Amino acid sequence: MTAISGGKTYHHGDLRNALICAAVDLATEGGPERVVLREAARRVGVSPTAAYRHFEGRGELLRTVRTHARTRLAEAMERAAAREPGADDPALAAERRLAALCRGYVGFAVEHPGLYRAAFGAVRPAGDPPADGAASPEPEIRAFTLLKEALEALDRAGGRRSAAGAAAWSAVHGLSLLLLEGPLRRLSARRRDDVVETTLAMVVSGAR
Amino acid sequence: MTAISGGKTYHHGDLRNALICAAVDLATEGGPERVVLREAARRVGVSPTAAYRHFEGRGELLRTVRTHARTRLAEAMERAAAREPGADDPALAAERRLAALCRGYVGFAVEHPGLYRAAFGAVRPAGDPPADGAASPEPEIRAFTLLKEALEALDRAGGRRSAAGAAAWSAVHGLSLLLLEGPLRRLSARRRDDVVETTLAMVVSGAR
DNA sequence: TGTACATCAGTGAACGCGCGTTCACTGATGTAC
């Protein structure tokens, strides 16, 4: 991810964006913990201090990266679903869409491990207020919404069950993490696909 | 987790163990990244250097913590399964055991978030060799073995399907993480239980 | 039973590192007249 513009002037012109791009690169390379303000500035060719004209500090930069990463993930899922052929039977079509979305999810995670990890995981700014109170799940994470809608469509097309969104999400999220940095890393591509398909079967059949 | 002994002599007597306990405490409080050699030594009341008599360095300390955490997790699962009443119908019994193990898994994760995160997640010692080659999943992670065996028992009791172990694991792992540090943290205990049970239903029905 | 001495298990000072952040500053930009 490289910044678009770049007149080599004293005033950068688009430093905020350039820093975000650099930070996204960093996350892609090594996950959220590699998002380091000084390094992002270094890559853009600017003094660390300059970043403070555009961000409150490291925290804000990291949050921006996370948002970006979530968007990319959702896009990957939608792309995967778009590639999926439809079906006359609406139930079958709904199943296929669900599976495709999940596949897109895991695929993104496997392809961009660092960015994926940046997308989730608490960005705890040292001394975090530990999860308290009621409150709903954070609103509008598109990846999650996509899964939920796909499950609802599956319901409408004939099944029972609902609110299984979180379950589906859990499965694909967990699978991604186990493949990425857990004990399932080191799997051959072949075995990995097996595991993915088995999990998808569970998700789909669990929703039926 | 406090060390057992402690004659206040110049020679500590059981420093290795004491350091491990301190490190486990640290992980419990803040996850693997909070496992800091200097802090562990500080808590034991010993100079940082002393740790090097017993560990290669931070990496070895962290690996030891991980092993410990995995053991504790497996124990929690087995305890949960032991609490579960049996059933005459072996298929039902197998289902219950599977669900209980999963519940134990998620329960442990929710109760000991830091320790749980220390149990999995690559301990990458900076400049890690990225997941390559074939190789199987890491051997003998008891938590995983437990799930796998439960699924096999379920098969034997009547179902089809097998090798769904990874799928089940993915689900509980993902769920745990979403609850712990993902967008599902902040859920009320009530809604959390809903989500847990829905996911478990998916796991069990997916194995059927 | 007493003693010399090798070894074991600590100490404390210091190293270099990279981080986030603050400070006082200065060069570039664009707007009012």
Next chain:
DNA sequence: TGTACATCAGTGAACGCGCGTTCACTGATGTAC
């Protein structure tokens, strides 16, 4: 069209921090004789 000047967006040096790790050391321990 030209100029004064406020503002904006950079710079570079410095801060304190805590980390992992190394070094040369010393006090405690236990064993051979």
